Each structure stands twice: as structure tokens, then as C-alpha cells.
Amino acid sequence: MAHFAxxxxxxxxxxxxxxxxxxxxxxxxxxxxxAGKELCSxxxxxxxxxxxxxxxxxxxxxxxxxxxxxKLDAFVPPKxxxxxxxxxxxxxxxxxKPRPTDDKYYFWDESMLDWKEMPSPTPS
Numbered sequence: 644m645a646h647f648a649x650x651x652x653x654x655x656x657x658x659x660x661x662x663x664x665x666x667x668x669x670x671x672x673x674x675x676x677x678a679g680k681e682l683c684s685x686x687x688x689x690x691x692x693x694x695x696x697x698x699x700x701x702x703x704x705x706x707x708x709x710x711x712x713x714k715l716d717a718f719v720p721p722k723x724x725x726x727x728x729x730x731x732x733x734x735x736x737x738x739x740k741p742r743p744t745d746d747k748y749y750f751w752d753e754s755m756l757d758w759k760e761m762p763s764p765t766p767s
Contacts, residue, residue, distance in 0.1 A: 644661050644662070644663065644664060645661070645662045645663075645664055645667055645674065645679055645693060645695075646659060646660070646661055646662070646693065646694045646695060646696070646704070646705075647659070647660055647662055647679055647680065647683045647691045647692065647693055647694065648691065648692055648693075648694045648705035648709075648711070648718070649683070649687065649689050649690065649691050650689070650690045650691070650692060650711055651689075653710075654710055654711040654712070654713065655708065655709070655710055655711075656705045656706060656707055656708060656709045656710070656711065656718065657689075657707065658707060659694060659704075659705050659706070659707065660683065660687075662679055662682065662683065666678075666679075666682055667679035667682060676692075676693045676700075679691070679693055680692065680693070692705075692711060694718060701716055701717045701718050702715075702717035702718060702733070702734045703717070703718055703720075703734070704718070705718040706718075706720065708720075708721050709721065712734070715731060715734055717734040718734070719734050719735075719736075720735070720736065722736055723736055723751075724736075724738070724751060724753045725753065726738070726739050726753060726756055727739070738751055738758070739756060740756070740757060740758065742758050743758055743760075747760050747761070748760070748761040749761060
């Protein structure tokens with residue numbers, strides 16, 4: 644099975660569908676992204692691009708709301724916080740400060756631009 648993501652005019656993913664490998668064969672019988680894009684466009688309209696669960700295409704599987712960055716040829720998840728920075732090698736968002744590496748749990752506090760330790764759960 645092959646997977647294709649539909650992109651809006653801003654390259655934002657609006658849906659992801661599965662297509663049979665048999666339906667996207669080129670004229671010489673090989674699986675073809677171009678054939679898949681043409682099939683999806685003919686059936687559903689719009690602009691389509693291939694994605695994959697194993698990251699073979701465009702760094703990661705596309706999700707609704709992800710953005711396709713054509714310069715990086717990658718699907719980028721939504722930015723979790725305004726201060727986060729895109730790592731162009733992994734195409735993942737990173738906090739401006741590394742998360743502490745001890746055995747405690749932390750969450751990002753955008754107002755403080757820092758990691759805060761999560762409170763320990765209280766026994767019930």
C-alpha cells in the first residue's frame with residue numbers, strides 16, 4: 644500500500660489516504676509516485692504528494708495539519724510553541740534550551756522559556 648497526502652495552497656496537509664500499489668504503476672510496471680499523484684488528483688482534485696510510515700519519503704508520515712516544506716522535502720509537524728526552532732536535519736521542532744537529562748519529568752513553560760519539573764503525583 645502507498646500513502647498520499649493532500650496539500651492545500653499553503654502546503655498544509657488536509658488529508659492522507661491509502662492507495663493500492665497496483666493502482667500506481669508506471670507504464671513499465673513499477674510503482675510510481677507520479678502515477679499516484681496523478682491518480683489522487685484525478686479522483687479527488689487538488690495537489691498530492693507521497694508519504695510513508697517508515698520515513699522513506701519526506702522524513703516522516705504526514706499528518707493532518709502538518710506542513711510540507713518543499714525546500715527540505717519533508718513533512719513538518721505543527722509548531723508546539725512559538726519559541727521552538729526547526730531542526731532542519733530532523734525536521735522536528737526543538738526547544739531553545741535542552742531538556743534536563745536527569746530521571747525527572749519536565750514540561751516546557753513558554754512564559755519562562757525554560758523547562759519546569761513536573762510535580763510528583765500525590766498518593767491517593
